[in-house]
Amino acid sequence: MPLAGDEYVLDVTTELQRAHHPFYLIFCRSVWHHPLRTDAPPLYTEVLFNQVAPDYLEGLVVVLPGGAAPAPGVLRDAALVAALLHRAAALPDAPHPRDLKFLLPKPLLALREPRPQRWASWVAAEWPAASQLAPAAAKAKVLQVLSRWPLFGSSFFAVRRVTGGSAGEWREHVLALNRRGVHLLHPATHETDTHWPYSELISTRKVRSEDGTLFLDVKCGSLLQQRVTRLQAEQAHEVARLVRQYVALQRDHHHHRDDHRDHRDHRDHAHSPTADY
Incomplete structure (x- = not known):
């Protein structure tokens, strides 16, 4: 299972060795915000x-x-x-x-x-x-x-989503997380049923029912109009972690772009000709 943000590899492996538990270290890329490196x-x-x-x-x-x-x-x-x-x-x-x-x-x-x-x-x-x-x-x-395919660079999770209101039925989906947002895919065709850009994601909240079932509530929309979708996901913790990382990366990217634009506008203004009065 993925390491939590506050866990250290050597601490975890040391405990496993002390307990004589066999383990494997698998390194993978979980956030695909930046393009592939050619060098x-x-x-x-x-x-x-x-x-x-x-x-x-x-x-x-x-x-x-x-x-x-x-x-x-x-x-x-x-x-x-x-x-x-x-x-x-x-x-x-x-x-x-x-x-x-x-x-x-x-x-x-x-x-x-x-x-x-x-x-x-x-x-x-x-x-x-x-x-x-x-x-x-x-x-x-x-x-x-x-890398040219739309779902390349996605992390995939099996989830269930309730449809039809409180008395609705649960539908199986494949949840794909990538740099373009959160996608709920049809389990057989992988066509996108629902897409939430990160700009529309307000929050995620993990909920555990009395019988131990883990859910993830996804709140989307704007400050004026919001909606909550409940997903049943065994890996709700990992989904929530990845969503937070993508949101933070996109926010940093937008801030960097805005700072660059402000710097450019300031430079252009400083070099613009002024009228003589």
Whole structure:
């Protein structure tokens, strides 16, 4: 589980060692406010690739409009990424059609169209260029291609949302947090059902019911008109933490931009010609 803001890695690992509990340290990027670095060291690419690739293959970043196949550009990207993933594993030979189930996202494999033969043809067409890359370069290229997709750089959580008022029913959603805000996605198609920009988020509040169920109340709107949405989320603490971080980063970004604009306006005013009286 993620470390809390007031926890230190060495303190936690020391306690685990004393208790003889096995543990693993997994480093990942949880806030994707800044774009990918093009001058990054290999370890940076390795960490992000190992974080992004499983989510990609699971289909979390794939959107199926109306449950149908994505746009042709997305399919071309997926074929290219399949070839790059094969090369990223340091495999010298072209991928076999039977390898596609390890190289393509699950939702795309489940579609009736394109058929497996077409996928094999598309991936084969991308292989000559991909095969010329070193494995590390192939991993960097995967990140570059997927960074164009809307859900890239998201943290995903399974949540339930009540609909239809107090006597309504709970609906399953995938909650995606990224630099553009909070998104409630359809669990099968990943189309956006509800989107809250961080500028509209007023507060989040964690609530635990008598039976121990954890909820997150999300208050959105303006000072004049507000609404509260209740989400059932086992990882409500992590969701609330990420929301606070994104809100703080966006606030700092806006303040920095405003300060830069004020400085520029002051400079332009200082150099503007004055009239003689």
